[in-house]
Amino acid sequence: MRHILGIICICATTLLFAACEKPADNNPVVVETSAALNCNSVAKGYDTSCALILRAPKGTGYNVSVVSEGDWCLLTNNRVNEVSGTMNSTESMLWVKFSQNYGEVRYADITVVFDNGYEFELPLRQTVYDAPENYDKPWNELPKYKADENYIYCTHTSMLMNEIKRNYTFCFDKTLHASHWVAYPLHTVYTSGPATRPNVFPFDPDVPSGYQANLSRSYSGPYDRGHQIPAADRKCEQSFMDQTFYSTNMTPQYSNFNQNLWGSLENKVRNQICADTLYVVTGAYFNGPYDSSIEESTTDVGGTIMPIPSHYYKILLRTVSGNTRRSVDSFDDASELKAIGIWLQHKNTGSSTTLPADAFVSVKTIEELTGFEFFNMLNPEIADKVKSHCDPSAWNGLQ
Secondary structure: OHHHHHHHHHHHHHHOOOOOOOOOOOOOOOOOOEEEEOOOOEEOOOOOEEEEEEEOOOOOEEEEEEEEHHHOOEEOOOOEOEEEEEOOOOEEEEEEEOOOOOOOOEEEEEEEEEOOOOEEEEEEEEOOOOOOOOOOOOOOOOOOOOOOOOEEEEEEEEEEOOEEEEEEEEEEEOOOOEEEEEEEEEOHHHHOOOOOOOOOOOOOOOOOHHHOOOOOOOOOOOEEEEEOOOHHHOOOOHHHHHHOOOHHHEEEEEHHHHHHHHHHHHHHHHOOOOOOOEEEEEEEEOOOOOOOOOOOEEEOOOOOEEEOOOEEEEEEEEEOOOOOOOOHHHOOOHHHEEEEEEEEEOOOOOOOOOOOHHHEEOHHHHHHHHOOOOOOOOOHHHHHHHHOOOOHHHOOOOO
């Protein structure tokens, strides 16, 4: 019995590194043939390599070749276009090498051919090194990084289901004392839970307090401390909801607008949640001197002047079916995705909760109005088509 256990233990240990070829029952283990990039086909602009993982039965021959314009992408430390070899175990790793990318987005095609008849085509895309590493994440809600000495980019995270999960990301403007936009994923995992409103509005610990509004009480005049990411979107854990009350997530919002039209829109957006993730960007647009039906500014508790947004917007992106179990950046067919923008003038809207027909615009329109580029992770071949969508009827209950 001890001898048999010893054989089992040796085989189990071997399985951690390669397939155990001859288990105790002498039945051969079926080893699936596969090839995959550990970067999920997207290399960051600051990356210089990624791993190509090959899996096949021991003794299988393989050939790997790469095609890229200007040979920016090559194989192994020898930096060649083609490599051949034989699987010495059931798993092998090759390095794909390249330089940091300061130019345009670039593409490569990697082909893996095994002599057992399997062939794999692996596309690789390298983004541009135009964002700091702590911002440049493979999150579909993130707008493209826009360099500005007055902008502070930050992502808040917290523990959820024993893992650190992202809450939301924002672009804070030191001169406006507010965020231009807040970007976040939306799913039932975030909206269900025990969290309750803390109803205190502290400074954001990750942004110097001197740039923030002091909101120990609300702004002067008829303005609420208006959330960009709603508190109700983060009921999952108290720490997640507490972060939505940071000053960096607030803007001065006309009370009737905030509590009626805007509040209703927030509920309608939550109704768009599906099995796939819904990606949301909420933004404030400051054009008061030129286009505003309300005052251009108010003050915080300390008397600091706070510009008032002239417009607010939301942009949404998700799969059409809502149940693909795929990330939106994996699609190469624009008809599988849908996007829409809602652009609202900030004004006293009374008790109305009905969005005006002209509030619905394309994401491209909001890009042109704000100067920010959204949903940068979409396949570039379909991005313009998806962001040009503007069909409210495709979003049941949003109108």
